[in-house]
Amino acid sequence: MTMERLLCMKGGMGETSYAKNSILQRKAIMKVKTLLDENLLKLMMLKKTSNGCWKIADLGCSSGPNTLISISNIMEIIHKSSLKLNHKKLVFQIYLNDLFENDFNNIFKLLPDFHQSMQGENFGACYMNATPGSFYGRLFPNYYIDIFHSSYCVHWLSQGLVEEAKLDLFNIPIYHPTIEEVEQIIKAEGSFIIKTLKTFKIGWDANLQEDMNDYVVDRKMRGVFISKYHRALLESLLIAEFGENIMDELFSRFAKLIQLFIELKSPDLMNIVLFMTKNS
Ligand SMILES: C[S@@+](CC[C@H](N)C(=O)[O-])C[C@H]1O[C@@H](n2cnc3c(N)ncnc32)[C@H](O)[C@@H]1O
Numbered sequence: 153m154t155m156e157r158l159l160c161m162k163g164g165m166g167e168t169s170y171a172k173n174s175i176l177q178r179k180a181i182m183k184v185k186t187l188l189d190e191n192l193l194k195l196m197m198l199k200k201t202s203n204g205c206w207k208i209a210d211l212g213c214s215s216g217p218n219t220l221i222s223i224s225n226i227m228e229i230i231h232k233s234s235l236k237l238n239h240k241k242l243v244f245q246i247y248l249n250d251l252f253e254n255d256f257n258n259i260f261k262l263l264p265d266f267h268q269s270m271q272g273e274n275f276g277a278c279y280m281n282a283t284p285g286s287f288y289g290r291l292f293p294n295y296y297i298d299i300f301h302s303s304y305c306v307h308w309l310s311q312g313l314v315e316e317a318k319l320d321l322f323n324i325p326i327y328h329p330t331i332e333e334v335e336q337i338i339k340a341e342g343s344f345i346i347k348t349l350k351t352f353k354i355g356w357d358a359n360l361q362e363d364m365n366d367y368v369v370d371r372k373m374r375g376v377f378i379s380k381y382h383r384a385l386l387e388s389l390l391i392a393e394f395g396e397n398i399m400d401e402l403f404s405r406f407a408k409l410i411q412l413f414i415e416l417k418s419p420d421l422m423n424i425v426l427f428m429t430k431n432s
Contacts, residue, residue, distance in 0.1 A: 159308060159325070161214045162384045163255025171216030171258060173384035175377075176358035176421070177304045178218050181225070183352060184303075184425045189229050191347055191427040192299075196233045199298070204276075205243040206230055209297045211287040212305030213248040215255035220266050222301055223248075231275050242276040249283040249291055253388075256282045322393050324386065331424055344428040353420040356410075375411030379403045 161170030208226055213219040223246055234242055248259060263280055270278055283291050287302070309325040329337075331351055338344055357374040383403045391399065413419070 160251050160253040160255070160388055161216075162387050163215050163258055165258065168380065168383050168387070169216070170214055170384040173381040174214070174216055174218050175360075176354060176356075176381055178221060179354055179358050180423050181218060181222050181303055183354070183423075185225050185229075187348055187350070187425055187427065188225060192226070192229045193233045193236075194347070195299075195429065196230065196237060196239075204234075204240045205245060206299065207245045207247070207297050208299045208301065209247040209249055209283065209292065211249050211300060211302040212308070213250050213254075213259065215250075215258040217262065218303070219248060219259055220262055222303060224266070224270065226299065226301060227270065227275060227278070244276070244278040245281065246278060247281045247283045247292070247297070249285065249287060251286060252284045254284065256284065324389065328422075329424075334424055334426065338426075338428065343431055345431050346426065346428050348425065348427040350425045352423050352425065354423060356414070356419045356421060371411050371414055372407075374414055375407040375409075378410045378414075379407035382406065 162168055162173075163170070165171050208223065210219060210222055213222075227244055230244075231242060248256070250256070259282075267278065285291055287305070307326050307328055309327055312325075331349060335346065335349055338346055356378050357369070358377070360369045360374060360377060380403070383399070387399060390402070394402075
């Protein structure tokens with residue numbers, strides 16, 4: 153089976169779904185909002201879209217509320233800036249991209265509420281589109297999209313065939329580059345100008361304690377939390393290699409190991425935030 157069919161996050165709204173286990177990713181989206189704000193305002197001062205229509209693509213949108221949070225953040229910022237800049241009424245064309253196996257239906261079910269919340273703000277028209285396919289291939293015509301957004305996606309290496317099922321051959325197809333590697337490759341390739349390139353850290357447990365004023369989040373809860381979001385991310389890949397039967401046991405053991413590990417260390421995830429414009 154090709155890797156692209158296995159990479160998708162766990163769909164639906166169940167206990168182990170990506171939708172219910174993506175708080176960490178949501179925190180990252182909210183953390184970069186200020187940077188997005190600054191950069192988009194600068195972009196809007198330079199650029200006028202034809203007929204006030206902004207075409208925005210979210211690459212690797214997955215299935216769950218995070219997708220619509222990123223998109224509504226971008227729409228809000230553009231709306232706010234256009235009021236400041238006296239631009240005419242806005243129109244948004246939104247393209248939600250992910251791999252073919254992604255649970256797009258789950259996102260579609262959230263759309264009526266999303267449209268309603270945006271209407272109240274006098275945002276103008278917003279047309280939603282799904283764009284299934286790999287972002288390593290061509291998804292849109294040349295010069296079509298004004299803004300590409302992508303969060304927690306480009307570390308997935310999604311080409312090639314899965315190796316034979318042998319534990320010592322199994323590799324998770326993820327690569328975490330350093331900030332220097334990112335900078336070097338973008339400069340060498342030459343199509344984009346880097347406007348912002350920064351890093352920030354989030355604890356593996358998404359700094360859960362910050363949100364819980366009423367009770368203490370103990371190590372066991374943190375272990376279970378970390379194990380659950382790894383399951384939502386990786387289960388499809390692991391099932392293809394090792395079968396479904398071992399998943400409960402695997403992630404319950406993983407939670408216990410994590411619990412022991414975080415007794416010794418407070419591990420962080422290093423995140424890279426990158427904002428770039430096309431080199432014209
Ligand atoms: C960890 S999720 C992030 C989802 C969402 N952006 C967020 O921040 O919560 C990564 C998503 O990237 C998608 N993905 C990975 N490789 C892809 C590719 N080549 N083309 C399109 N989507 C891809 C996966 O299917 C998955 O839904």
